[in-house]
Amino acid sequence: MRRRFFVLIAAAFTLAACGLGANARRPADPELDALFEQLASAPDDATAARVEAEIWQRWSDSGSPTVDILLERANAAKAAGDPELALRFLDQASELAPDYAEPWSRRANLAYEAHDYSGAITAIQETLKREPRHFGALTGLGIIYEEIGQDRPALEAFRAALAVHPHYEAARQGVRRLEPRVDGRDA
Incomplete structure (x- = not known):
């Protein structure tokens, strides 16, 4: 029970703390920036997958x-x-x-x-400080929040991932799962 409480507290502050897209990262990389522009405007899943592979390669x-x-x-x-x-x-x-x-x-x-989960959230927060566009980390954050019953922050994390990578299937699935529960409940 105590561990779950700690994880819930960490979850409550993580979205705000990591800014879901703000703050410091490595020095500007014009080639990586161009890849993210291509990713955001990719017309289809196949094109996005090719650009995504290039981004993962750059990140590695x-x-x-x-x-x-x-x-x-x-x-x-x-x-x-x-x-x-x-x-x-x-x-x-x-x-x-x-x-x-x-x-x-x-x-x-x-x-x-x-x-x-608290260790994972902390590491994701550090990832996002260095690369706020890390759609994999944002999606991972959504998965963790969903697993600990924090549907609204989970949905926000999945949506943040889709803002960076509109064709990221894991984030799409998260939004499809959570939108009816979260938006339906708050309507």
Whole structure:
């Protein structure tokens, strides 16, 4: 009961704290910005999927071979069933590249898989500080909120993901699930 209370409190403040699209991130990347413009205006799912793949590729490249190797090792540790080792690699990557969002995004996934929702929310918040357009993190936030019974914040997170990536299917499904409950209840 106490843990659920903590998670609910964290959930209540996270949308406001991470701004769902504001604040600091890595220095401007004109190529990534152009990809996000293409993503927002993609005429169909197939075009959006191609642009999305390019964005994920850009996000996976930290610009540092050392950090990239640490992320690869974190993935290998996770695949081998050693989340603690994976977290240590992610910590090292974050220390070397403090403005890089991906170690935080991957940390959020590890926390979520361990059912540590407050840890996942905190890591998502850190991800969004560094990359407010991270539609995967926004969608993950929506999934967590939905799982803990916070339908309105979940819907807001899914909608924020769709504002960035209108063709992101996981966010679309979240909106379809929650709109009737949330908007219907408040009407």
